[in-house]
Amino acid sequence: EVQLQQSGAELGKPGTSVKLSCKVSGYNIRNTYMHWVNQRPGKGLEWIGRIDPANGNTIYAEKFKSKATLTADTSSNTAYMQLSQLKSDDTAIYFCAIDGVATPFDYWGQGVMVTVSS
Amino acid sequence: NTVMTQSPTSMFTSVGDRVTMSCKASQNVGINVGWYQQKTGQSPKRLIYWASNRDTGVPDRFTGSGSGTDFTLTISNMQAEDPAIYYCLQHNSYPYTFGAGTKLELK
Numbered sequence: 001e002v003q004l005q006q007s008g009a010e011l012g013k014p015g016t017s018v019k020l021s022c023k024v025s026g027y028n029i030r031n032t033y034m035h036w037v038n039q040r041p042g043k044g045l046e047w048i049g050r051i052d053p054a055n056g057n058t059i060y061a062e063k064f065k066s067k068a069t070l071t072a073d074t075s076s077n078t079a080y081m082q083l084s085q086l087k088s089d090d091t092a093i094y095f096c097a098i099d100g101v102a103t104p105f106d107y108w109g110q111g112v113m114v115t116v117s118s
Numbered sequence: 119n120t121v122m123t124q125s126p127t128s129m130f131t132s133v134g135d136r137v138t139m140s141c142k143a144s145q146n147v148g149i150n151v152g153w154y155q156q157k158t159g160q161s162p163k164r165l166i167y168w169a170s171n172r173d174t175g176v177p178d179r180f181t182g183s184g185s186g187t188d189f190t191l192t193i194s195n196m197q198a199e200d201p202a203i204y205y206c207l208q209h210n211s212y213p214y215t216f217g218a219g220t221k222l223e224l225k
Contacts, residue, residue, distance in 0.1 A: 045207075059212050095162070106164065110161055
């Protein structure tokens with residue numbers, strides 16, 4: 001069974017950074033892309049970017065290019081997203097998701113709440 | 119960027135109804151569209167991939183159709199467990215983009 005386990009809720013102060021993790025079991029992340037998606041309170045889903053863990057190549061949505069940094073550690077089958085220069089509108093649930101053999105976004109993590117507050 | 123426009127924004131329906139919702143892409147995305155169901159407090163769950171393929175375990179009352187710029191998700195026989203927000207996603211080109219969602223509620 002494929003599972004994506006995300007790290008716990010984060011509370012960050014404005015101007016600081018947080019690093020979220022997404023540990024995958026049952027699937028080798030070298031063989032897939034890892035996507036990150038956010039959902040602001042009461043709002044819809046927004047694609048942040050994706051990483052190819054096999055080579056570290058990343059693609060970001062324009063608005064997240066200076067906000068998010070995606071990395072992956074294939075030895076631990078874990079992907080990470082660092083959010084920098086936190087602002088109040090970064091308060092959101094952040095999901096990780098991986099592609100399947102031939103289909104995107106097959107498997108999702110449970111989501112992690114990031115709250116930015118002083 | 120490809121804009122995915124969903125309609126209606128929300129709808130009320132009754133058990134047993136046939137429900138149809140739309141997703142229109144601002145440019146041709148082929149069949150690179152998925153439909154996702156999100157219930158309150160849960161992660162999105164994919165129902166349909168490649169525009170018209172039902173995921174394993176998804177009831178056959180859910181049907182996806184369309185290609186190019188116009189896509190439809192149909193629930194043939196609304197059930198009590200189907201209220202949720204439904205999102206379309208295009209994965210034809212980066213950045214991937216979601217529609218704003220259709221909120222489906224029971225009367």
